[in-house]
Amino acid sequence: MNCCKRSVIASVLFGALVFSGAMGARAQGKLSPKWEELTADDFRSGVQQSKGTCVLPFGILEKHGPHLPLGTDLLNVRYASLQAVAEEYAVVFPEYYFGQIFEAKHEPGTVAYSLELQLRLLQETTDEMARNGCKKILIVNGHGGNEHLLPLFGQAQMDRPHDYVVYILDGERSKPGGPAKKSTGIDYHAGENETSNTMVSHPDLVHLDRATRESGADQKRVNLPEDVYTGIWWYARFPNHYSGDGSVATKELGEWNMKNWIEAIIEALRAAKADDQSLRIQNEFYEKSKHPLDTRP
Numbered sequence: 001m002n003c004c005k006r007s008v009i010a011s012v013l014f015g016a017l018v019f020s021g022a023m024g025a026r027a028q029g030k031l032s033p034k035w036e037e038l039t040a041d042d043f044r045s046g047v048q049q050s051k052g053t054c055v056l057p058f059g060i061l062e063k064h065g066p067h068l069p070l071g072t073d074l075l076n077v078r079y080a081s082l083q084a085v086a087e088e089y090a091v092v093f094p095e096y097y098f099g100q101i102f103e104a105k106h107e108p109g110t111v112a113y114s115l116e117l118q119l120r121l122l123q124e125t126t127d128e129m130a131r132n133g134c135k136k137i138l139i140v141n142g143h144g145g146n147e148h149l150l151p152l153f154g155q156a157q158m159d160r161p162h163d164y165v166v167y168i169l170d171g172e173r174s175k176p177g178g179p180a181k182k183s184t185g186i187d188y189h190a191g192e193n194e195t196s197n198t199m200v201s202h203p204d205l206v207h208l209d210r211a212t213r214e215s216g217a218d219q220k221r222v223n224l225p226e227d228v229y230t231g232i233w234w235y236a237r238f239p240n241h242y243s244g245d246g247s248v249a250t251k252e253l254g255e256w257n258m259k260n261w262i263e264a265i266i267e268a269l270r271a272a273k274a275d276d277q278s279l280r281i282q283n284e285f286y287e288k289s290k291h292p293l294d295t296r297p
C-alpha cells in the first residue's frame, strides 16, 4: 500500500515536474539541440535557428585500454559537441558510431561494419539530414580510425551533385600550453590525454586503478620507412589496443583538452554558418562536370 501511494505521489510529482519543465523551456524559448528530443514543429524552428547548420558527432565502439568504456569516443565527441552548441546553436544528430575500426576486431565489444556499409550509411545519413534542411553538415570526428575515411567521404561528395556542404572537423588535438603531461611516450589511444578527457565527460566510467593492467607501450614490431603505409601497423605496434599510459591522467589536463576541442567546434560552426561560397562553388563545379569539353581556363 505504502509503495503504491508513494508511486502515485511520485507520478503526480513527476507529471508536475515534466509540465513545469516543458513550460519553462517554452517560456525561455530554448530549443533542445538534440534532434531526437525535438518535436516535428520544434525541429523546423531548430533548423531555422541554426541556419541549416547541423552537427554529426562521429564516435565508435572499440576497446579503450583496460580502463575506459567501449564508447569512449562516442561519449567524448558528444560531450564536446553538446557543450559547443550550447554556445553556438546547431541541431545535433543522434548517436552515430558506424565508422572504420577493422584494426580492433580482435578485441571484445568492437562493432566493425563493412567499408561499403560505412560509406553508404554515412552518405544516406547526410543525404537525409540535408533533405530535412541541414544544408551545412559539420562532422565532428571523435575517432582516430576515421582519419582517412572522413576525408575520402568529403572528397567523394564531388562525384555527384549534392545541395549541401559537408565540413569535417578532425578529432581533438592536445594543444601546447596546458597542464604539463606526465607521460613522455606516444599517447594515441586510451592514454593520458584520452583518459583525462573522459574524466571530464564521464568520470564515473573511468577505472583509473585498472589502467596499468595492460601495457600501452609501442611494441615496434614492424620496421618500415615512415612513408610506407601498411594496414597492420596499428596492431603490430599496439596489440592491446592501448597506446600510452592512462594511469597518469588528470582532470586538469582533460579540462584543458576539452576546452580547446569545444572552442574548435564553435569556431567551425561559426565558419560554416558564415560560409556562403562553398555551395556556390560546388554547384559551379557540378555544372561544369556535366560537359568537361566546354571548360576553359
Ligand SMILES: [Zn+2]
Residues within 6 Å of the ligand: 064, 072, 073, 142, 143, 144, 189, 190, 194
Ligand atoms: Zn578513443
